[in-house]
Amino acid sequence: MPNPTRAFAPRAPRASGIREILDLVLTSPVEIDRLEIGEPGFAAPAHVAAAAAVAARGDVRYTQSSGTLALRTALVDSLALRYGAEIDPGCVVVSQGGSQGIAAVFEALVLPGDEVLLPDPAWPNYEAMTRIRGAEPVRYPLRPEAGFVPDPEEVLALIGPKTRIVVLNSPGNPTGAVLPRAVVRRIVEGAAERGVMVVSDEVYDEIIFEGEPSGAHEFGDNVVSVFSFSKTYAMTGWRVGYLVMPAWLATIVGHVQEALISCVSSVNQAAALAALTGPQDAVATMRAAYRDRRDLALSLLSEADIRPRRPSGAFYLMVPLAPGVSSRDAALELVGRGVSFAPGSAFGSVASDQLRMSLASSPETIRRGLGRFLDWYTESQ
Numbered sequence: 001m002p003n004p005t006r007a008f009a010p011r012a013p014r015a016s017g018i019r020e021i022l023d024l025v026l027t028s029p030v031e032i033d034r035l036e037i038g039e040p041g042f043a044a045p046a047h048v049a050a051a052a053a054v055a056a057r058g059d060v061r062y063t064q065s066s067g068t069l070a071l072r073t074a075l076v077d078s079l080a081l082r083y084g085a086e087i088d089p090g091c092v093v094v095s096q097g098g099s100q101g102i103a104a105v106f107e108a109l110v111l112p113g114d115e116v117l118l119p120d121p122a123w124p125n126y127e128a129m130t131r132i133r134g135a136e137p138v139r140y141p142l143r144p145e146a147g148f149v150p151d152p153e154e155v156l157a158l159i160g161p162k163t164r165i166v167v168l169n170s171p172g173n174p175t176g177a178v179l180p181r182a183v184v185r186r187i188v189e190g191a192a193e194r195g196v197m198v199v200s201d202e203v204y205d206e207i208i209f210e211g212e213p214s215g216a217h218e219f220g221d222n223v224v225s226v227f228s229f230s231k232t233y234a235m236t237g238w239r240v241g242y243l244v245m246p247a248w249l250a251t252i253v254g255h256v257q258e259a260l261i262s263c264v265s266s267v268n269q270a271a272a273l274a275a276l277t278g279p280q281d282a283v284a285t286m287r288a289a290y291r292d293r294r295d296l297a298l299s300l301l302s303e304a305d306i307r308p309r310r311p312s313g314a315f316y317l318m319v320p321l322a323p324g325v326s327s328r329d330a331a332l333e334l335v336g337r338g339v340s341f342a343p344g345s346a347f348g349s350v351a352s353d354q355l356r357m358s359l360a361s362s363p364e365t366i367r368r369g370l371g372r373f374l375d376w377y378t379e380s381q
């Protein structure tokens with residue numbers, strides 16, 4: 001039956017430009033070196049699944065909407081270790097990954113007709129979430145020549161009467177840029193002066209090679225910091241993330257969680273607790289592996305004199321194409337050559353002449369995939 005009301009149609013999110021490539025990859029008759037992927041290839045630590053198995057035998061009831069007190073208390077302890085910050089468990093809300101956490105905050109703060117300031121390039125979900133709320137995304141540029149770091153004054157100048165939220169993301173997807181703390185601070189303080197909240201997406205905070213985590217919550221009480229177990233512990237499918245925010249907002253977002261999801265799965269919260277309180281060596285091992293893969297990719301690309309911005313965190317690298325080449329066309333063509341990238345155009349317009357490659361793929365895949373890319377690149381010069 002066709003949509004009888006059409007009421008939602010203008011707000012319905014479109015498929016992202018990564019999906020177009022993924023659909024081709026999944027139906028390809030030949031094997032593809034997958035460099036478009038945005039999730040760790042590592043297995044989650046074994047004690048995580050063990051804790052979930054124990055929880056599944058008894059710990060299977062609704063929890064508090066904001067997350068179990070045991071998990072939120074452990075999160076507060078972990079934040080104190082990582083940031084030296086004393087945070088009340090009442091300021092923490094557990095969510096179904098960082099994604100659903102951000103969506104719950106948008107639900108609490110954004111009304112139709114509002115504006116949300118987003119980076120360009122950025123993870124496509126921010127724009128979709130903004131549109132679902134009936135609000136307008138307004139993009140601020142992350143220019144490659146500035147190391148994908150925004151100019152704080154340019155960001156603040158875009159704040160108008162309809163702006164509700166400025167989204168920051170460090171380390172960034174797709175750029176891998178780690179924002180200097182001074183930049184984060186200036187934006188948080190400038191937004192506070194204008195009565196605007198900052199949603200600081202820090203889901204890659206444990207994957208930093210050079211530089212420091214944003215720690216945006218230290219700079220003002222107008223901040224929601226977003227964290228996740230997905231990338232830190234290679235737990236993407238477990239869907240556990242968490243938010244740190246002022247108590248007044250945590251109460252509202254807790255109510256939003258109650259209305260939308262009741263709570264995050266009790267079993268998965270137990271798994272997350274085990275990840276947080278168990279041995280942490282896997283985190284450092286994965287970080288070192290991503291850094292080695294970054295260095296490998298940079299060295300392979302330099303052989304063809306391709307010199308991308310060196311990412312300082314996350315597990316992505318933006319590969320510049322020849323001027324004027326469309327990243328979408330290039331990504332589509334490259335699937336035919338046996339290697340897949342995410343086109344820069346999927347993340348906005350500023351990086352539409354770049355391809356995002358994932359460092360979450362294995363070194364063998366990176367080596368072979370970049371070999372295929374370099375053959376194509378050289379032929380098309």
Ligand code: PLP
Pocket residue numbers: 038096097098099100123169172173201203227228229230231236239240241
């Ligand atoms: N934020 C950014 C920048 C991401 O790249 C992702 C996932 O790719 C997320 C948030 C959401 O991750 P999750 O919902 O698995 O925590």
